[in-house]
Amino acid sequence: MIDMIAALQPLVVGAVLIWSARVKLLNRHAATVARRSALVRLVGEHRLLPAYRLLGAVELILGALLLLPPALRLETAAATAVAVGFLGYLTYARRTAPTSSCGCLSSRPTPVSGRSLGRAALLVAAAGLATVATGAWLAALTDRPLAGGVVLLAEAAAMVALSPELDAGWLLPLRRLRARLTNPLRGGTGLPLLATVQQVQLSDPYRRIAPLLRSDVREHWDDGEWRFVGHAARYQGRPATAVFAVPLVDGGPDAVRVAVVDDATGQTLLALAGAGRPAGPRLDVVPA
Incomplete structure (x- = not known):
C-alpha cells in the first residue's frame, strides 16, 4: 500500500505546482498579487515581478516533469527542495509580514495562516515520499484504480481544505447552504x-x-x-x-x-x- 501511495505522489505534487504556476504566469493580476506578498521584502520592488514569474516558470517545468512518468529521483528531490523552500518562505512571511498575502494558489488576497503552513508541510511530505517511490504513478493507478483514486481524492481534498484562498469556491457556499437550512438566528417557529x-x-x-x-x-x-x-x-x-x-x-x-x-x-x-x-x-x- 505504501508503495502505491509513494508512486502517486509525483502526480499530486506536480498538479499543485502547475496550479501554482498558473497564478504566477497567466493571471492578469500577477503584479498586484506579487506586491501583496512578502516576496517584495526579499527581492525588492524592482526585481519583484521577474522573480515572481521566474518562480512560476520553475514550478511549471518541475510540475510537468513530475507528471511525465517515470518521475526521476532528481526531479522528486528538486520538488522536495522547492516544497521546503515554500514552507520556509511562508514561515518567514507569517513572522515578518503577517498581513501579506500568500500569492500561492489564487489571486485572492489571503494572509498566511496556519492552514497555509499545513498545506506547505503536506507538500513537503508528499514530495519526500515521492523520492522513495519505486514505480511510476500511471502504473500504480492502473494496477489499483479504486484505491489509487481514493488516495488522490483524499489528498486533493486535504490540499483544498488547507488552502484558505480557495474557500470562496467551496467553503463559503457550504456556509450559505447551512445558514439557509438551519436558520441559526431563528427559533423553531421562524421568528427571529x-x-x-x-x-x-x-x-x-x-x-x-x-x-x-x-x-x-x-x-x-x-x-x-x-x-x-x-x-x-x-x-x-x-x-x-x-x-x-x-x-x-x-x-x-x-x-x-x-x-x-x-x-x-x-x-x-x-x-x-x-x-x-x-x-x-x-x-x-x-x-x-
Missing part, C-alpha cells in the same frame, strides 16, 4: 430571536425587573404559541432565573409576561404581566 428579545426589552415587566437580571439571554425555547426566554437573575439574595413568556403571534410588548423562579427550589418568587394580559401560561405569584 432578536425580534423576541427586542419585544421583551420594550415591555413593562422587563423594565420593572431589569435591576434583578445578571445575564443576557441564557436559553430560549418555544412551546405552542409562546416563546420562553431565560436570563440569570438574583432576587433578595437568591440565585434565580427570570423567564419571559412572549406570544409568537403578538408583536406588542404589552403581551410579555415574566416569572422569577428560585434556582434551588423551583419556587416562583415574582410574576408580572404586561398591560395586555393575554391568554397564555399562568404565572402565579408565590410569596417568598
